[in-house]
Amino acid sequence: MTMVRTLMSGASRCAMAGALLFLGACTVGPDWHEPTPVLPAIFSPPVGESAASQVDGADIDPAWWTIFDDAELSSLERRVASTNLDVAEATARLAESRAERRMVGADQYPSTNANASYARERASPNGVLSLLGTTQQQSTATIANGSPGFGPTSLPGSSGAAPFDLWQYGFDASWELDLWGRVRRAVEAAGAAVDATADLRRGVLVSALAETARDYLQLRGVQAQIAITRQNLDIATHSLSMTQLRLANGATTNLDVANAAAQVSAVQAGLPALQKQEAQLVNALSFLLGAPPRTLAAELATPKPIPPVPPRIPVGLPSELARQRPDIRSAEARLHEATADIGVAVADFYPRITLGGSFDIQALQFSGLGSWESQQYGLGPSISLPIFEGGRLHGALELRKAQQKQAAIIYQRTVLQAWHEVDDALTAYNAAQNQRSQWLDAVRQNRIALATAQSQYAQGAIDFLNVLTIQNQLLSVERALVQADTDTDIALASLYKALGGGWQSDFPIEAVDAGGRRGAAIGPPSASDMAGALAADRSER
Incomplete structure (x- = not known):
């Protein structure tokens, strides 16, 4: 009874009152509508004093x-x-996803196969052919070309009919009529998966x-710290020379000389760690470019100033964030894929009609393969109707609906996370500028x-202890300013990473991505948030 109600419901949707061959435009399952993300009209001012x-x-x-x-x-x-x-x-991975979509898309077209075969066969007199009711009389079955006949007839004492040759070649074709849009929904889902992988x-x-x-800027910062350390090393060396001169003139003691020498060693001790950082950052950049270690060592050996920031930073509007952030775009594509998969699950409740046909040339002699009289063919439709599946189809449908709801939650979370990341990045940028201003004054x-x-x-x-203390403070605040x-x-x-920029030039969006959300015919964007627009039950069948 459940299946009967299902079919009656499908009849009301697809108008199964006429010829099924003309129902190709019917597509079951929910249609896709692009979600409208919840984002502010403008980005909020950063927390703290404006920089x-x-x-x-x-x-x-x-x-x-x-x-x-x-x-x-x-x-x-x-690079x-x-x-x-x-x-x-x-x-x-994108090439892999596109290949999978091509495999799914092949179901939209007829499948044809050529075949050829040869077999040496012999029939059993005790098998199915014995139902013909033969006797044990001596009989000779012949055909026009003189070969032994086919069947269980045999000579006395023999073990069955004589063997014979069977030559055959031809082709066959089959095509599933996509009456309910099962294949079209599968292609739509595969196209959305391609979009998700591209993003x-x-x-x-x-x-x-x-x-x-980040690595490049850190490298320039470390190189600047190395330069500052060497400048302070010059200052410490000058102080050591001055204390030694004062000691020679009897104006100070060995204590000041020892303190000044210790300061020189302490400053020098900071250089190896900074040089190690520099080498590691060069290697990190080399790795990012897919190159062996130290490939960029010569290219990046000459220190350059840390780039200053401009007074105005373009960040666009929050409404553009969903189109710029690849993770949001990918989450949206996964939601599209999950929505299309519901249509595939719904279509499995309906009959599948397949057109099949074959044409062969068959002969008992090789010479007969060129004769038109050796032809044989078959043509006709077949239908498959699910009657009892033990709840498998209903379970599959519930699974797809649950996966769509999960994809919707992931989409919402991704949008919210992007909003948080941008807001945090704005605050961090503002705070870093204010901190820099304070360190700049401290250095001065x-x-x-x-x-x-x-x-x-x-x-x-x-005494020299005062000089030593102030010199250590200067080295510390100068390093802090560089940092x-x-x-x-x-x-x-x-x-800018939080805003999702940088990919548009290298991996632009194709004008038409076959089978994807930009190439498939989809409904207009929904005006409501996805939190309340994911009731897939509305068009379950």
Whole structure:
């Protein structure tokens, strides 16, 4: 009775009152509507005191790293898409997904096969052919060409009919009439899977671009710290020379000389760790470009200043975030795929009608294969109707509906996470700038203090311990300032990663992606949020 009600419901949807061959336009299951993500009209101002460099709603340049105005960084970024191994792996996964879609799409077309065979056969007199009622009389069955006849007749004492040759060649074809849209829904789902994989590849590229910028900026920061350390080493060496001169003149003691020598050694001790960091960052950049260790050592050996940030930072509008972030785009495609899979599950409740046909040439002699009289053929439809499946079809449908709801939740979570990441990145960028301003003032004051202390020590007004203390403070705040400069640049790179930029030039969206959400005929965008628009039961059948 359940199946009868199912078929009656399907009849009301598809108008099964006439010829089934003309119902190809009927597609069961829910239709896809693009979701409308919940996002603010504008990005909220960052938490804390506003810094000098601020964001605005201007369009984002896909090559966002050019905002640093660093030719070396731009060169590295241009090479990432073509040489990064993670991107290459993601490209291979995309080719795999497209091949799977082609396999699914093949079900839309007739399947034809050519065949040829030869067999040496012999019939059993005690088998099925014995039902013909033969006797044990001596009989001779012949055909026109003189070969032994086919059947259980046999000579006395023999063990059955004589063997014979069977030659055959021909072709056969079959085609499932997609009356309920099962194949079309499967192709739609496979196309959405291609879209999801393509956006995953874009996401890998965005991460690689951001990581390249982060490592490069850190490298310039470490090189700046090495330069500062060497400058402070010069200062410490000068102080040591001054104390030694004062000792020679009897104006100080060995204590000041020992303290000054210890300061020189302490500053020198910081260099190996910084040089190790520099080498590791060069190797990290080499790895991102798919190159062996130290490949970029010569290219990046010359230190360059840490790039300054511009006064205005274009970040676009929040409404564009869902189109820019590859993870949101991929989650949307997975939701599309899950929605189409419901249609496949619903179509399994309906009959499958397949047209089949064959044409063969068959002969008992090889010479007969060229004769038109040796032809045989068959043509006709077949129908398969599920009657009892032990709840398998209903379970499959419930599974697909649950998977669609899960995909909707993942989509919502991805959008919300993106919003949080952008907001956090805006706050981090603003805070890094404010912190840099404080360290810049601290460096300025410490340099004045050190110059004053050195002058007073030369005049004998203070002891060397005061000079040593101020010199250590200057080294510390100068390193902190360099780190603040680096952190500000890295915060800006993280902001653009959160915005999802950088993939548009290398992996643009195709005008028509066959079978995908941009190539398939879909309904207009829904005006409601996906949280309340995922009732797939509305069109279960």
